[in-house]
Each structure stands twice: as structure tokens, then as C-alpha cells.
Amino acid sequence: MKLHPRLWLLLLLLLTGCSPVAKTTSMGQLLGRAENGFAQVLPGKAFIFPTDHLAHPKFRQEWWYLTANLHTDDSTQLGLQWTQFRIALSADAPENQSPWAGNQLYMAHAALTFKAQHFTAERWGRGMQTDQAPAQVSGPPLLVQLDDWQWQTQTAPDNPNHGLLPATLTVTDTQFAYKLRLSADAPLILQGDNGYSRKSADGKVASYYYSQPFIQVDGEVLHQGRWQHVSGVAWLDREWSSEFLSRQQQGWDWFALHLNDGSSLMLFQLRGSDTNDKPFYSGKRMFPDGSSRQLSAQDINMQPTAWQQTASGRYPVDWHLSLPSEQLELDITALNRNAVMPLSVAYWEGPISISGSQQGVGYLELTGY
Numbered sequence: 001m002k003l004h005p006r007l008w009l010l011l012l013l014l015l016t017g018c019s020p021v022a023k024t025t026s027m028g029q030l031l032g033r034a035e036n037g038f039a040q041v042l043p044g045k046a047f048i049f050p051t052d053h054l055a056h057p058k059f060r061q062e063w064w065y066l067t068a069n070l071h072t073d074d075s076t077q078l079g080l081q082w083t084q085f086r087i088a089l090s091a092d093a094p095e096n097q098s099p100w101a102g103n104q105l106y107m108a109h110a111a112l113t114f115k116a117q118h119f120t121a122e123r124w125g126r127g128m129q130t131d132q133a134p135a136q137v138s139g140p141p142l143l144v145q146l147d148d149w150q151w152q153t154q155t156a157p158d159n160p161n162h163g164l165l166p167a168t169l170t171v172t173d174t175q176f177a178y179k180l181r182l183s184a185d186a187p188l189i190l191q192g193d194n195g196y197s198r199k200s201a202d203g204k205v206a207s208y209y210y211s212q213p214f215i216q217v218d219g220e221v222l223h224q225g226r227w228q229h230v231s232g233v234a235w236l237d238r239e240w241s242s243e244f245l246s247r248q249q250q251g252w253d254w255f256a257l258h259l260n261d262g263s264s265l266m267l268f269q270l271r272g273s274d275t276n277d278k279p280f281y282s283g284k285r286m287f288p289d290g291s292s293r294q295l296s297a298q299d300i301n302m303q304p305t306a307w308q309q310t311a312s313g314r315y316p317v318d319w320h321l322s323l324p325s326e327q328l329e330l331d332i333t334a335l336n337r338n339a340v341m342p343l344s345v346a347y348w349e350g351p352i353s354i355s356g357s358q359q360g361v362g363y364l365e366l367t368g369y
Contacts, residue, residue: 037091038242041206043196049162049188052210053238055127055137057104061087062240064137064144064151066169067256067363068180068217069351070232077335078221078230079351079363080178081111082171084144084151086127086137102127106135108146109343112176112221113336113350121173122343123147139163148172160187161212164236169219180219182234187290188212191266192282199244199270201280201297207241213256213264214288233258235363251368253302255321255332255352259360263287265328267295267321269302271368285326299325308337312346313369320356330356332364 039058056062065083072078087105104127112119125135125146135146140163142153153167166183190210191197197209215234220227235256250273257265267283281302283295300323304316317334332352339350347367354360 038088041196041208041241041243043193043206045195045208047190047195047208047210050140050142050164052208053142053162053164054139055086055104056208056240057086057088057093058091059088059240060091060242061085061244063237065237065239066151066182066215066234067349067351068215068232068234069258069361069363070217070221070230072221072228072230077115077351077353079111079113079335080221081109081113081349081363082149082151082169083109084137084146084149085109102133106146107344108149109341110149110171110173111339111341111349112178112223113339114223115335118336118339118350119173119176120341120343121171121175123149142167160185162188164188164212165215172222177222178219178230180217180230180234182215182217184212184215186212186214186288189284189286189290189292191284193294197239198282199280205243207239207244209237209239211238211266211286212236213258213266213286233361235264251366253316253319253367254365255319255362256364257330257354257360257362259354259358261358265323265326265362267300267302269300283323293326295323295325299323305331306337308334310338310340310348312340312342312348315340315348315366315369317348317350317364317366319364328357330354330358332362334364 038060063083063085068080070078085107089103106125108123110121123146127135137144144151149171151167151169153163169180171178188210195208195210197207199205213235217234218231221230250271252268252270254268264286269279269281271279281297281300283300284292286292303320305320306318308315308317317337319332321330335351341347341349349365352362352364
């Protein structure tokens, strides 16, 4: 479940020149219903691969979102994130037929996180109808690119991941860089109801959402001027919609967990603007053979156990998760409690460790605080 709290506010300010709105503006107010003309998310979609790895410009927004829990050869723990967002600035294609015209805006975020250090970077680009565009999504083979930040699939789309993997991911910035080789033998997982992911109890807000939570990583990370070999596990989310939240929703808490029994667990709660409102919960436990179990709201209990005050806000960085139907009682601890992404919009995202009835690693994202 991926997006950031004031992205659409930022875009509106950039495009309209409006004055900033109050910090208390809810995500729902920012991410409410799009203008007429954008495509709607409806139940029963038949996913078509590799086509659905590509962009969906008739919808207002989407993302390609990787998080990875890694370690160096000396067992130092670290995490990294790479995301490419696509934002449609209008529902209609540009009237200008020039190949350099476009109504698609791309933004990319990257981060490298150690226990005591957290590096972040951001890039923006405009999509155009030309192969020379610095920001694009093309294929097969799949290429997701913003300048020299690139996800590049290595093979044709006739494997269990339908051309999504194996792939390489390269990111280079002034403070850090990484070159990763990504692979997975497990099939893709459709989140929610066969890829139809509800974001409200009444089902009026939803997205199309699938994941690959069983990625194996081998590569190199540039840190403090030295390349180091890293390995570990990663998770890729693909999601698109024209309306992600109701106007009454404030933000969310999202968990991507790799458990030591080999399963993975996706959980999120969407919080209401009114603190008395009951959150909307969703979750799925997933297995390498492609099987999964959707969790009901009654299956999920999330309670923060520690908060961290940062320059960007106060965030709940440690949690207890209770999932009785799965016989899971999990304690979540942040690797770096100050893993704020202080970019055009601020949010918290970082690697975590898992203890309790199972052990493991994962990632946590916190928005709307």
C-alpha cells in the first residue's frame, strides 16, 4: 500500500500556484476523487502480464516500489528503498502531437539506511512520447527509468514473474549508490481480492495491487566512498488507481514482513481524520508456492509500542502485531528510529526487525502524522 501524505498537495501547489494549506489537511482531502475522465478501479479485473508491469496512463497515479533488507559480508544490517511514481496531470492526452509533449509526471525516491545513518535522494522528470525521454516505463523487456536510476529486466516475459524478474536495479547519487541483481522463483501475488485492493469498508475506494515479496538480492552498495557486497531479501509492490483514499482518511501504517518460516505478510491500516474513527485494516499472508490467505479486519490488531520525535513529526516506530487466526504475535523494532524521508514530502520509511512468535525482517511505512 504505497503513497505519500502530501504529494498531491505539492503537485497542486506547483501546478496552480496556490498557497500552502494547513498541516492538518488530511490525506483524504488531498487524495479524494479525481476529476472526471480518469479510469476507475472495478472488481473482476483480469491482470495481463507483462502488459500490467507497464504504466497505466488512464489512471491518475501508480508506482513501482522496492524495499530490501540486506546485510554486508561482515553482517552489518542495512535497508534500501527505490520507488518510481507516475502522476497523470490530466485525464486527457496532450493536444500537442509532438513526441516531446506529455502529461505524465514521474518522481523517484531512493534511500539507504543503516542503524546510525539514513541517506535519501529524489528526482523528478516528465514523461514524453519518445524513446529518448529521461523518465519512462517501456518494454518488454521492462525498463523503469528516471535518468540513470533504472530497473531493467534481463529476460523475455516467459517466466514465473512474467518478465518482471530477473532484473538489475541501479541508483547513483552524491552520497550513496547501489547496483543490485534481483531474482525470484516464486510467482507474483495478487493483493486483496484477486488484485482488487479495497481501501475503505464500503469498497468505494480501491486500487489494483500486486506484489513480489520473495525477491533474492545480490549486489553492491557504495557507502562512505567504498563499495561493499550485500545480499538479502526484497519486496516489490505494483499499485495503481485514480482515487486511493476517502476524504475522511488521514494516513496509513504499512508493513511488509519476511518471516523465518519462509512466508511473507502484508498488513496496512488506514486511519481516519477523526481519531475516534475505526481504522480500515487489510492483510495477506503469502507463501513461495503462490498460495495466500486474505486476513479479515477481525484478524488484525496493531498497537504502537514506541514513538520517535523527528524534525518532520512524531512517528510510531515500534509496534506489536496480533494475528490470532495466523497464530502470530509479532514485535516490530525499527533499525533506525530516525528514518524519515525529508524530500518534497516528508514521511517515515525504514527497515525493521521482527521478534515474538516468529523472527524476521521487513519494512515499515508511516504517513499522515
